Amino acid sequence: MTTKHGSGEAAETLEELRSRLPDGAVVTDPVKTEAYRRDRAEDPDAGVPLAVVRPTCTEEVQEAVRFARATGTPIVPRGAGTSLSGGSTAQDGCLVLSLERMREITVDPVTRTVVAQPGALNGEVKEAAAAHGLWYPPDPASYTFCSIGGNIATNAGGLCCVKYGVTTDYVLGMTVVLADGRSVALGGPRLKDVAGLPLTKLFVGSEGTLGIITDVTLRLVPAQRAPQTLVATFPTLASATDAVLAITRTMRPSMLEFMDGPTLNAVEDETRMGLDRDAAAMLIVQSDESPDQAAAEVAEITRRCEAAGATEVFSTDDPEEGEAFVAARRLAIPAVEKKGTILLEDVGVPIPALGALVEGIAAISGRREVVVAVMAHAGDGNTHPLVVFDPADPGQRERAHLAYGEIMDLAVSLGGTITGEHGVGRLKEPWLAGYLGEDVMDLNRMVKAAFDPTGILNPGVMFAQPPRAHAR
Amino acid sequence: MTTKHGSGEAAETLEELRSRLPDGAVVTDPVKTEAYRRDRAEDPDAGVPLAVVRPTCTEEVQEAVRFARATGTPIVPRGAGTSLSGGSTAQDGCLVLSLERMREITVDPVTRTVVAQPGALNGEVKEAAAAHGLWYPPDPASYTFCSIGGNIATNAGGLCCVKYGVTTDYVLGMTVVLADGRSVALGGPRLKDVAGLPLTKLFVGSEGTLGIITDVTLRLVPAQRAPQTLVATFPTLASATDAVLAITRTMRPSMLEFMDGPTLNAVEDETRMGLDRDAAAMLIVQSDESPDQAAAEVAEITRRCEAAGATEVFSTDDPEEGEAFVAARRLAIPAVEKKGTILLEDVGVPIPALGALVEGIAAISGRREVVVAVMAHAGDGNTHPLVVFDPADPGQRERAHLAYGEIMDLAVSLGGTITGEHGVGRLKEPWLAGYLGEDVMDLNRMVKAAFDPTGILNPGVMFAQPPRAHAR
Structure with missing residues (x-):
């Protein structure tokens, strides 16, 4: 195997990294790495990674992060690659840190908690809990194929949130590898713990920009x-x-x-x-x-x-x-996807504005002459308008992108958010500062800079990527 | 009124602050400020403040923070002064920022949210919600006299948490005055919002060390x-x-x-x-x-x-x-307080360790020959051992303090925490680094330094106070 996408110096160090990890942990064969370039956002501008690293434990994640730190290599963490906002889209010359081999799940039925590694699927966590008569509520429509690590990274929602809350409400603790390669344990299987700043909660929804989560302790509830x-x-x-x-x-x-x-x-x-x-x-x-x-x-x-x-x-x-009706609802995104290429929205508003939002979206659809199919976790005010277009029709494509931006503007004008549960990723980074305002964006940048001073952790996600030479 | 506790220079500036705030907002009369020196932790070493500032709105809080920033004056925020961990104990030469006059409560029954100012009492928020058939669950035993701002500062718990979770689970947004005097709005009345880092959650439980919360948006649920x-x-x-x-x-x-x-x-x-x-x-x-x-x-x-x-x-x-039995439980702390001076513990353990904890506490009680009365939110593994001693008996006082430390050590040895819901405050600051470990304590310090680089926000709480000249 050669590391043809890296510079000579980085390639040497990559060999050193390879020597410190088990066989097969560092993948550089472009045929194999191709599958790790894109997530469900299907970014046509996805980069070409230097390598894909597939660790099996926290220590191997630390090795990868130390390599990245030493060489200034961006790290793009990846669970099951189901990000709808480009949260795990590869960057040129990056390490894709795929957590697919870290899938252990350990249920403690007495404490009513589960410790899961980030590559475990949401549905696998649910199944492991169910074997003990317990339930892990958060249920993105993709729960059978999305990873729990990705769920934590985005503070994922789902259909049950209207009564049972979102992912962060179930996260009690985690192990995180920091940008300098240290591993720290935050929180743990204690249902109440206010000792120190609530750093566990800061990581839930941080989209891989502050550290790499290598296991997570989740609260379970009795079976529904x-x-x-x-x-x-x-x-x-x-x-x-x-x-x-x-x-x-x-x-x-x-x-x-x-x-x-x-x-x-x-x-x-x-x-x-x-x-x-x-x-x-x-x-x-x-x-x-x-x-x-x-x-x-x-x-x-x-x-x-x-x-x-x-x-x-x-x-x-x-x-x-x-369940047949619920399955129909879960099928909605794939069903609409068959109608054309889609731009998937995730805007949310305070519930009283839901009517103005869906009527406004219908108006945008009419004005831009593109189909917009709207499904919503209505009880949370969180909608998924899908803008459908024929990719072969440049005019329609342009109108679809205009409609996509207009829907976000509409939601924000109604007191809503640009993303309710999918995350900012790379797709919505350009809209984030406008939504948050400069002062709050400054605070976000300040926290990012404190945790990741050299900007190696998932660059481009939430925070504009600093200009850098492309290795491509 | 004179500002006899300040230096000449600070006193001058305090007059400027006084001139920018409404009449009566800046209190320096030592007879009046005496009531603001201590909280329920009754710290005998509480300091003497330069002044007590009683703002009525966010802008007035900003004025106070700008004064503090410009003069290097510590700010000790204070809700109802019910901290059990010394979270609002005055420091020599500080501004006590009392939020007692910021008590507005606005319920939005359609969105099922409430916006409350920090000085509003928890019980008042509950009452306002109940008027609309709604419920704000978090219920510290002190809910009739503790402030919602203090609840947010400590991520307060209570009796309902075993089913309904803790304060952070209900916080959707807030306005915060930062250490540099800027005011920012985080989150809002959106049930799902993942745009940007979850800074709202970072402030819940930050004990006034990162900023001053001037209003909070809380989620309500249908009446119980x-x-x-x-x-x-x-x-x-x-x-x-x-x-x-x-x-x-x-x-x-x-x-x-x-x-x-x-x-x-x-x-x-x-x-x-x-x-x-x-x-x-x-x-x-x-x-x-x-x-x-x-x-x-x-x-x-x-x-x-x-x-x-x-x-x-x-x-x-x-x-x-x-309710008679629940009232008896709520009466437990005051009832035990009548037996002597108490040291109030707040240790929590994973639920399976609850038996070892309460039996270990009984053993410590026997060995140290002091009464320890234990009440617990048992379903959360969160206990309140009250070490009772006769303050007139120096030997007993010393044994009580030894028992207090041993109980924390025991909890930590069982995988537990030094504080489940009361906060670290000044009382448990000496134990925090030992509990968290140096790496996590470093992370806490890093976040503190980012938000409060000059250390004016509630110094001594969670983080050891840097040595400074006493103005006393």
Whole structure:
């Protein structure tokens, strides 16, 4: 194997790194490294890495970071490569630090915690917990193929957040390799611990810019009860978002998802499950209270949906029947992806602004003459508008990118955020300072500089990459 | 009024500060400032402040911080002065920044959030939420007289945490005045927002060492259902902690509190409510599920307590009857305080170590010949051992202090923390580096230095105070 993408000097040192790691840990064959260049953001400008390093333990991560520090090589950490914001897109001359071989999961059922290595999949953590009658709630739609390390890096959300919160609410501790190669243990299996600054929480959502997480201690809760499910269709966007507000202001369902007409139709094209193609929007709501209480909640939600103008409301206490609708919701992104190339948005607003957001998005869609399919974790005000375009049509591509930016501007003008759960990554870095304002962006840069003074950790993510010579 | 505790130069500038603030905002009369020197830690070495500043808005806080920055004056922020760890103990020559006049509370029932100024009491926030059928869960035992700002500063816990989590889980955003006098808005009323580093979370539990919080946006949840209550007494400490483990490994009660024999007896002395004076320990457990489900949970918890060896188990679905027991638990600290001077501990351990902790504390109590009354948020593994001593007996005082340190050492040796919810403050600063280890302590110092390079923000809290000339 040769290290043809590195400079002579770096290549020498890379050989030294190779000698300190197990066989196969350092991959430089371009045929093999190709698979590590892009994540689900599919950045056409993804760089060519110097090497892919696949450590099996914290000490090997430390070796890689020390190499990077000594040679000024950027490190791009990578879990399962499912970032939707370019958080693990390779940079020219970087080390891709793939954590795919660090997948151990150890459940402690008495403490009701799990220690997981970052390469373990979210779904594997859920399964390990379930074997003890326990539950790890955070559930990105990609939970069967996204890594827990990536979930921590982005403070990932999902469908359950409306009742059960986001990833950070479950993180009790972690081991982190710092930019200088030291490894530190933060927090631990203590349900309350306020000794020192809350550095554990600072790392949740730091997108690999402050350190490399090599294991994480997560809180588990008792297994979820079988939920009851309600599906309601609406003749207008406003009637659907009115129903959302009517529900959330006094109730706390365990799921409250939204799909608009274009999304419904894309899903129906895939599933032929009989969804109402004429509906402007559909809500999928679940209650996981005890059976009597769940039935009462579903009845109350039915009344509120009908009062808001629902065309049809269907409910079931059969978990499998309910799961079919949830599976349809999880299928929404892949279903829309079949309609063209997509730009995936992740904007969120305070819940009362949800109606203005989805109606404004429909207006942008009309004005820019591109399809925008909107699905949302409606109970959190977190939406995923998918801007669909034909990549072969340059005019449409340009209008799609304009619409993408306009949707972010709209969300921010409504008091919302440019990203609710996918992260800033490289894709939204250009919008971050505008959203946060210069003073808060300064604070972010100050913390970044303290933890990573030479800027080797995931450069370009959240923080504009300093200009550097391309090794390509 | 004169500023007799300041140097001539500082006094001049203090007059300038006075001129920029409303009448009565700067207090220098030593009779009046005396009340601001100590918090509930009752530090006999509390300093004499240069002045107490009582701002009414963010801009006035900024004025005070700019003065402090310009003159190198330490700032000690103070909410209701209920810190149990000396977090708001005055330092010689400092400004005490009392937030008692910033008490506005604004509930947004549609977004289900509240914006509160730091001087508002926790109980006032709860009341404001309740007026809209909503609930702010975190409930330190002092909730009727502790401030929400202090709760944020310490990431306060309470009795509900076993099911509903701690303060940080409810903090969505805040306004912070930084050490250089800038004011920044972090986060906001968005239930999911991952744009930028999670700086909001970094401030929750920062104990006034990184900035001054001038308002906070908190998430609310629907009102809690009336709970059902179970009280069980046990013949040994081990049988009680066995019951705790048997409950928490598969259940999630809404309260799970522990009192040992000395605590029970102190409470019974106050209440004459008929508590079993011979019991080694008592558990108070609540379920706030829907009535049928709560009844089933209470029945199951009864079985588990009996299986663990409970002497007597009593349960009630009458909320008022249940509240009498909870009130008894809340009374525990004041009741024990009547027995002598106390050193209040706040150690926490992973739940499986709870038995070893309470038995080890009993052994320390015996060896040091001082009463140690233990109450605990048992479901979180968070205990409050109260070391009781006669201040007139120097030997007993010394043994009490030895026991206090030994309890922390014991907790740490069991994988526990030196503080679960009260904070490090000035009282536990000497133990922090030993607990965290030098590398993590370094990280803490690095973050502190980035946010507060001149060390004016609550010096001595969490971080050893640099030696400085005493103005006293």
